[in-house]
Amino acid sequence: MTSTEAGALAPAPTQRKRPIGLLLVAVPVLLVLWLIIWPIISAVIQTLWLPTPDGGRSFSVSSYEFFVSDPYSRANLAITLWTTGVCAVLLLVICLPIALYLRFSNSKIAAYVQGLAIFPMFVPSIILSFAFIRVLGPNGTVDLLLNSVGLPKIKSPYLTPWGPVIGLVWDNIPLTVLILLSGLGNVSNQAIEAARDVGAGRFALLWHIILPRISNSILVAISFAVLGIFSAFTLPYVLGPAAPEMMGPFMQRTFRDLFDPTNAITQAVITFGFCIVFGLFYVRSVAKNRTP
Amino acid sequence: MKRRHFLISAAAISAGVTLMPRMTFAAEGVIDVYFTSDQNVIDFWTNVVKPKFEAANSGITLNLVDGGDGPGVAAIGDRALAALASGADPQADLFEGYDTRVNAGAIDKGLFVDFSTAGLSNYSKINPLANDIPTRLPYRGSQVLLAYDTTKLDPANVPKTWADLVTWIKANPGQFIYNRPNKGGSGGNFVRRAIFEANGNDPKKFTVDNFTPEFAEEALTPAWAMLNDLAPSLFESGAYTSGNTQSLQLLGQSAVTMIPAWSDQALSAIQQGVLPETTGLVQLQDLGLPGGFTYIAVLSNGANKDAALKLADFLLTEEIQSAILTELGGFPGVSWDYVAADLRTRFADIIPESIPTFPGGKWETAINDGWYRAVAPNVDPAS
Numbered sequence: 001m002t003s004t005e006a007g008a009l010a011p012a013p014t015q016r017k018r019p020i021g022l023l024l025v026a027v028p029v030l031l032v033l034w035l036i037i038w039p040i041i042s043a044v045i046q047t048l049w050l051p052t053p054d055g056g057r058s059f060s061v062s063s064y065e066f067f068v069s070d071p072y073s074r075a076n077l078a079i080t081l082w083t084t085g086v087c088a089v090l091l092l093v094i095c096l097p098i099a100l101y102l103r104f105s106n107s108k109i110a111a112y113v114q115g116l117a118i119f120p121m122f123v124p125s126i127i128l129s130f131a132f133i134r135v136l137g138p139n140g141t142v143d144l145l146l147n148s149v150g151l152p153k154i155k156s157p158y159l160t161p162w163g164p165v166i167g168l169v170w171d172n173i174p175l176t177v178l179i180l181l182s183g184l185g186n187v188s189n190q191a192i193e194a195a196r197d198v199g200a201g202r203f204a205l206l207w208h209i210i211l212p213r214i215s216n217s218i219l220v221a222i223s224f225a226v227l228g229i230f231s232a233f234t235l236p237y238v239l240g241p242a243a244p245e246m247m248g249p250f251m252q253r254t255f256r257d258l259f260d261p262t263n264a265i266t267q268a269v270i271t272f273g274f275c276i277v278f279g280l281f282y283v284r285s286v287a288k289n290r291t292p
Numbered sequence: 293m294k295r296r297h298f299l300i301s302a303a304a305i306s307a308g309v310t311l312m313p314r315m316t317f318a319a320e321g322v323i324d325v326y327f328t329s330d331q332n333v334i335d336f337w338t339n340v341v342k343p344k345f346e347a348a349n350s351g352i353t354l355n356l357v358d359g360g361d362g363p364g365v366a367a368i369g370d371r372a373l374a375a376l377a378s379g380a381d382p383q384a385d386l387f388e389g390y391d392t393r394v395n396a397g398a399i400d401k402g403l404f405v406d407f408s409t410a411g412l413s414n415y416s417k418i419n420p421l422a423n424d425i426p427t428r429l430p431y432r433g434s435q436v437l438l439a440y441d442t443t444k445l446d447p448a449n450v451p452k453t454w455a456d457l458v459t460w461i462k463a464n465p466g467q468f469i470y471n472r473p474n475k476g477g478s479g480g481n482f483v484r485r486a487i488f489e490a491n492g493n494d495p496k497k498f499t500v501d502n503f504t505p506e507f508a509e510e511a512l513t514p515a516w517a518m519l520n521d522l523a524p525s526l527f528e529s530g531a532y533t534s535g536n537t538q539s540l541q542l543l544g545q546s547a548v549t550m551i552p553a554w555s556d557q558a559l560s561a562i563q564q565g566v567l568p569e570t571t572g573l574v575q576l577q578d579l580g581l582p583g584g585f586t587y588i589a590v591l592s593n594g595a596n597k598d599a600a601l602k603l604a605d606f607l608l609t610e611e612i613q614s615a616i617l618t619e620l621g622g623f624p625g626v627s628w629d630y631v632a633a634d635l636r637t638r639f640a641d642i643i644p645e646s647i648p649t650f651p652g653g654k655w656e657t658a659i660n661d662g663w664y665r666a667v668a669p670n671v672d673p674a675s
Contacts, residue, residue, distance in 0.1 A: 072669070075669070134545075137541075137542075137545065137547070138527075138542065138545060138547030139546055139547045156528075158531075159531035159533070160528070160531070237534055238534050238535075238538070241531060241532075241668075242531070242532040242534075242668035243664055243668030243669045245664075253474060253664070256362070256363050256366070256394070257474040257657070258657050258660060258661050259393070259394070259396075259657060260657075261396075
């Protein structure tokens with residue numbers, strides 16, 4: 001692997017074997033074990049080791065059986081997967097052109113575009129939700145503008161599955177653009193110029209020179225976006241339909257309104273099962289880049 | 293900055309950070325009150341309850357904290373439960389608008405004061421309809437009514453019975469929306485009104501103790517059919533907002549013509565201009581939309597428990613209960629005999645002598661779960 005192909009992280013030093021590095025990572029690793037890994041293990045145990053009527057506990061997969069056999073729960077999982085998939089595709093379609101523009105443009109406007117692309121990061125999602133209702137909701141700003149020039153109203157995405165999709169895509173643009181941009185930093189100008197010299201067109205340039213070099217960043221960007229979207233709460237809760245609901249609001253409702261921690265934790269474990277797949281993608285790509 | 297200078301200020305900051313938790317310990321004579329209710333209720337406490345109580349009890353002050361919502365204060369409750377186990381200070385004394393059932397096992401462990409044995413002088417005045425479990429003290433009520441846009445619907449033609457309302461909703465598709473029953477009670481009580489309608493309009497048929505899964509199945513199934521029948525005529529052919537505020541927003545944006553809304557919230561929305569002055573309010577005459585009572589809970593391990601109980605007793609006095617009617621637009625938590633006589637006559641025409649109420653407890657979870665499964669997916673059960 002050439003150095004231009006590697007990720008942003010520097011290769012690990014292989015010569016020194018002092019324990020100082022291990023000591024430095026020990027604190028975060030222990031925190032992760034305590035605050036994340038242990039709750040996961042305990043959640044899995046709690047959902048598999050259920051209380052029995054006589055007061056004891058025994059091994060049972062009944063809460064998982066219920067989830068799988070319950071069409072309502074399955075519909076919620078399906079809408080979560082659908083939302084995540086649609087958001088991931090839309091994010092790529094929107095963010096890749098922005099990132100390409102920011103990487104290859106030398107104009108002054110690029111700085112403003114970058115500022116604008118990062119802006120959603122600073123807007124809390126609850127504020128975004130109510131602004132969304134004001135703008136894209138029924139009789140919102142868009143409708144008023146269309147109406148003033150004599151055009152019909154839009155079909156509002158508020159309270160439909162497209163509501164959370166639009167909100168989540170907007171919310172995730174900054175992170176995706178930043179990750180793609182860091183990946184594009186690995187595409188050298190010389191490589192582009194060399195390809196241009198031998199007559200490569202814009203599409204060939206993108207397909208044969210740029211995309212192969214940033215495929216890793218795309219994977220990382222998508223993994224990050226998917227992890228965030230899968231467990232999103234505020235946007236799907238305020239903007240989405242009452243049913244089917246995404247896993248975030250579903251878990252919260254099961255826990256808080258139905259007083260049913262066992263099923264809520266089961267839903268959380270299942271959600272985690274899907275997320276870990278994307279987490280592994282990310283870990284794998286980082287690990288691959290670090291091997292010299 | 294010089295290095296020495298830097299070291300001194302860094303040391304001062306870190307010392308301050310270590311000391312900070314000490315400063316947040318509950319102060320003697322300051323009752324920490326956490327609210328789940330909306331801003332209009334906190335304003336009422338700030339402007340009415342706090343000055344009156346502090347004037348009557350010198351040396352005691354109220355610290356009013358907006359807990360956000362139920363889960364927000366439930367987290368404080370969880371913290372208090374942990375503090376109870378370790379004997380620490382929960383840094384909270386009184387919860388407003390609270391269901392003591394949400395902290396698993398807290399009632400059994402004695403986290404909350406049992407008001408029936410707490411010796412409150414005004415305890416006997418409580419409206420029997422409002423009594424729930426002894427760890428919850430009802431101090432105010434509110435009723436859901438219909439808010440509508442008078443520019444689109446002439447007040448002369450406004451529906452006044454459930455049957456008229458159903459006819460109106462079906463004749464004006466897309467003009468009505470109610471919110472999800474578990475998120476803000478305006479939609480929840482609209483759903484409960486449908487349950488009454490499906491069961492002979494008799495609120496006495498449901499009590500907190502007579503819940504059985506079989507009875508719930510029998511009573512709720514026809515109500516779900518009724519609501520499913522309405523769904524295609526609702527806003528966006530069966531959309532449900534996720535809270536009271538979002539419903540008000542849709543009415544304010546003129547996206548719908550009518551919504552169920554809390555009486556007090558609708559009144560303050562009109563006052564503040566969130567809803568236009570052309571908003572009309574109406575109550576069904578055959579059986580009103582149900583209301584609910586708001587309960588307070590007192591922590592048994594709070595540092596100011598005795599002062600908090602004094603406050604709880606104070607809330608039930610005629611002075612505060614009458615102010616709830618006049619200042620807040622709510623209903624008293626005590627029986628009607630214990631509010632000022634002139635108010636009783638003044639409100640007699642507007643407020644029914646009895647507010648239909650629906651019991652909580654297991655009924656609540658059954659309704660929340662049942663509605664999400666049977667009504668929200670918007671599918672015809674017959675198909």
